[in-house]
Each structure stands twice: as structure tokens, then as C-alpha cells.
Amino acid sequence: MKTIEVHAAPSEYILKEGAFELLEEKLQQRGIQSILVVTGTKSYEAAKAYWPEMPSMTETFYTYQGECSFAEIDKVVTRAKEVDAIVALGGGKVIDLVKAAANELHKQVIVLPTLASNCAPWTPLSVIYDNEGAFHHYDIYPIATSLLLVEPKLLLHAPRDLFVAGIGDTLAKWYEADVQLRTIEHLPVPLMISYEAAKQCKELLLRDSKEALRAMDEGVLNDAFIQVVEVMFIYAGMVGGYGDHYGRTAGAHAVHNGLTALEESHALLHGVKVAYGICVQLMLENRPEEVQALRAFYEELHLPQTLKELGLTEVTAQQLQEVAEKTTIPTESIHLMPIGEITSERVLEAMQELEQLV
Numbered sequence: 001m002k003t004i005e006v007h008a009a010p011s012e013y014i015l016k017e018g019a020f021e022l023l024e025e026k027l028q029q030r031g032i033q034s035i036l037v038v039t040g041t042k043s044y045e046a047a048k049a050y051w052p053e054m055p056s057m058t059e060t061f062y063t064y065q066g067e068c069s070f071a072e073i074d075k076v077v078t079r080a081k082e083v084d085a086i087v088a089l090g091g092g093k094v095i096d097l098v099k100a101a102a103n104e105l106h107k108q109v110i111v112l113p114t115l116a117s118n119c120a121p122w123t124p125l126s127v128i129y130d131n132e133g134a135f136h137h138y139d140i141y142p143i144a145t146s147l148l149l150v151e152p153k154l155l156l157h158a159p160r161d162l163f164v165a166g167i168g169d170t171l172a173k174w175y176e177a178d179v180q181l182r183t184i185e186h187l188p189v190p191l192m193i194s195y196e197a198a199k200q201c202k203e204l205l206l207r208d209s210k211e212a213l214r215a216m217d218e219g220v221l222n223d224a225f226i227q228v229v230e231v232m233f234i235y236a237g238m239v240g241g242y243g244d245h246y247g248r249t250a251g252a253h254a255v256h257n258g259l260t261a262l263e264e265s266h267a268l269l270h271g272v273k274v275a276y277g278i279c280v281q282l283m284l285e286n287r288p289e290e291v292q293a294l295r296a297f298y299e300e301l302h303l304p305q306t307l308k309e310l311g312l313t314e315v316t317a318q319q320l321q322e323v324a325e326k327t328t329i330p331t332e333s334i335h336l337m338p339i340g341e342i343t344s345e346r347v348l349e350a351m352q353e354l355e356q357l358v
């Protein structure tokens with residue numbers, strides 16, 4: 001029997017226009033009288049028009065330095081010692097930083113996202129970087145976010161490219177879960193929930209992304225935009241939350257990590273590289289027809305299916321070899337895929353075939 005650790009959801013979640021106006025009341029309900037608000041320069045600039053007057057609250061603000069790093073976690077911990085709760089007002093990095101510091105201090109976490117770019121607002125985990133900004137590890141916490149308040153208008157006016165990258169990252173939920181779960185005969189209930197959530201990640205994104213982007217382009221909210229945001233937060237969060245390691249990463253993210261061997265890839269957004277990784281994973285699974293089936297969707301969103309489309313046109317054979325090797329280091333999640341031994345040669349071949357396919 002498989003033991004699945006379930007980390008379900010924030011205790012309370014509200015998405016609606018004007019959601020931030022509920023903050024004071026929601027904090028009072030939790031017995032919170034003082035907060036440290038952690039934010040970023042750009043996120044605060046975007047969010048300040050929505051920040052509510054809260055006469056009963058003692059508020060202190062801290063502007064982080066751009067990374068969820070050990071040094072930043074220490075700074076937030078020092079500043080939050082005397083407050084009742086820590087509020088994250090920002091993108092994934094601010095949110096992860098707050099979760100990490102609050103976990104250390106055993107304080108409640110309140111999340112007010114300023115971007116729809118990944119499932120960080122939903123998950124009780126943080127991706128931690130070292131003080132130089134390189135990925136270090138991720139931590140999963142025993143206590144989830146107390147309150148997630150989403151102001152959709154704030155997300156609507158956020159950068160389009162981060163939203164598109166978030167769609168790429170969320171699409172990978174389906175492919176990375178499916179390859180692991182489809183061969184398991186009797187799925188425990190948590191994995192059934194994870195699998196269903198993953199399926200919705202693909203189906204709803206394929207159905208609604210175009211309309212959601214139209215909302216962004218025109219600056220007018222529509223149902224598709226809300227749907228995509230909720231897929232990105234809730235369904236994506238549930239895939240990992242109920243699926244444990246079956247619902248986190250597999251081939252696509254390993255390819256993303258492999259690509260970081262290329263200096264030129266550092267300027268590319270995470271979800272954009274993951275979107276390419278989905279295609280490499282599908283080639284490894286010997287499913288080129290699925291790559292082709294995704295073609296129209298990728299074109300519509302300008303997501304890359306090839307190195308060429310990623311803008312990595314000058315990559316040498318030697319560099320590609322390095323990417324394949326980094327993709328297949330023994331600790332990589334690519335080895336979770338039950339499709340035989342995955343060597344750097346197989347990955348290299350998959351990448352080369354992909355370049356010819358589309």
C-alpha cells in the first residue's frame with residue numbers, strides 16, 4: 001500500500017473584486033492585532049491602490065531584496081518576532097519567503113498574491129535559494145496558509161509574460177502526474193484527487209487560456225481569466241498537495257533544470273522552459289503525436305516547443321550534451337517516470353528529434 005502525505009489547502013480562500021477590503025475583519029476573526037507585511041518594490045507599487053485602511057491593526061512593512069534566500073528569511077524572522085501574523089503581498093518569491101519565516105516562528109501566514117504565475121499562493125511549501133540566488137531545496141510545512149485573499153484585478157494588470165509562463169508551468173502538472181500515475185493500478189483516493197486535478201489543469205488551460213489572455217490584453221476581467229487563475233492556484237496546488245511526489249515534478253522540470261546549464265537560458269522564465277520540457281518528456285515517452293497536438297496551443301501563447309523557439313539557436317553539440325547530463329543526474333525527478341532507464345543519450349536524442357519534428 002502506498003502512503004501518501006496530503007497537504008490540502010489554505011484554511012480560507014476568497015477570490016473576488018474588493019477582496020482586500022475583507023482583510024481587517026478576517027485578521028480580527030483570527031485574533032490578529034499586529035502584522036508584518038512583506039512585499040517587493042514592484043509588487044507594492046501594483047498593490048498599494050488596493051491596500052485597505054485597517055484602523056485596528058498595527059502594521060509594519062518590509063520590502064524584500066528579491067530572493068527567498070537564507071539571508072532574507074533571517075531578516076523576516078527578526079522583524080516578525082513581535083507580530084501576530086505575517087502577510088505576503090507579492091509574487092511567488094515573497095510568498096515563499098513569508099511561508100518560510102512564519103513556519104520558523106510558528107505564526108499564521110496570510111497571502112495576498114500580486115501575480116498569477118504559479119501555485120505558490122496555495123501550497124504549504126517554499127522553494128529556497130542560497131544567498132547567491134541558486135536553487136537550494138524546497139521545504140514542505142506542516143501548517144498551511146491561514147488565509148488566501150485574491151484581488152483578480154491586481155492579477156489582471158500584472159505582466160502578461162509571467163502569466164503565460166505560469167500557464168506553461170501549470171500545463172506540466174498534467175504531463176508530469178499522468179506519466180507517473182497512469183501505470184498504477186489501484187490509486188489511493190488522494191492520488192485519484194491529484195490525477196483529476198491534473199487533468200483539469202490541461203483541459204481548462206487548453207479551453208480558456210486564449211480568452212484569459214484577451215482579458216489581460218483588454219484590461220477587462222472575464223470568466224476565462226478567473227478560471228485560469230483558479231486552475232493555476234487551486235488545481236495546480238491540489239496536484240502536488242494530494243499527489244505527493246507523484247504530483248510534483250517528473251520529466252519536464254528535470255529538462256528545465258538541465259537547461260540551466262546554459263548561461264543563455266537564465267534570462268528565460270521558468271514556465272517557458274518547463275513548457276519546452278513537456279515536449280522533451282513527451283518525446284522520451286515516445287508520444288510525438290501529443291507534441292503535435294499541442295502545437296496550435298503553444299503557437300497561440302508563443303510558448304516554445306524547440307530550442308530554436310526558445311531562442312537558443314547557438315547551442316553547440318557539447319553544450320547540448322551538458323544539458324542532457326544535468327537533466328539526468330541521479331537525484332533528478334526525470335527518473336520517477338516508469339519508462340525504462342533514462343540516460344543522457346536518450347535525452348539528447350529526444351531533444352534532437354524534437355528539433356526536427358515541429
Ligand SMILES: NC(=O)c1ccc[n+]([C@@H]2O[C@H](COP(=O)([O-])OP(=O)(O)OC[C@H]3O[C@@H](n4cnc5c(N)ncnc54)[C@H](O)[C@@H]3O)[C@@H](O)[C@H]2O)c1
Nearest residue numbers: 040042043046091092093114117118120123125126127158
Ligand atoms: N511554493 C510553491 O509551491 C512554488 C511553486 C512554483 C514556483 N515557486 C517559486 O516561485 C518563484 C517565482 O514566483 P513568480 O513567478 O511569482 O516570480 P517573482 O515572485 O520572482 O516575481 C517576478 C517579478 O514580478 C514582480 N511583480 C510581482 N507582482 C507584480 C505586479 N503585480 N506587477 C508588476 N510586477 C510584479 C516582482 O517584483 C518580480 O520582479 C520562484 O522562486 C519559484 O521557485 C514556488
Ligand SMILES: [Zn+2]
Nearest residue numbers: 169253270274
Ligand atoms: Zn515549475
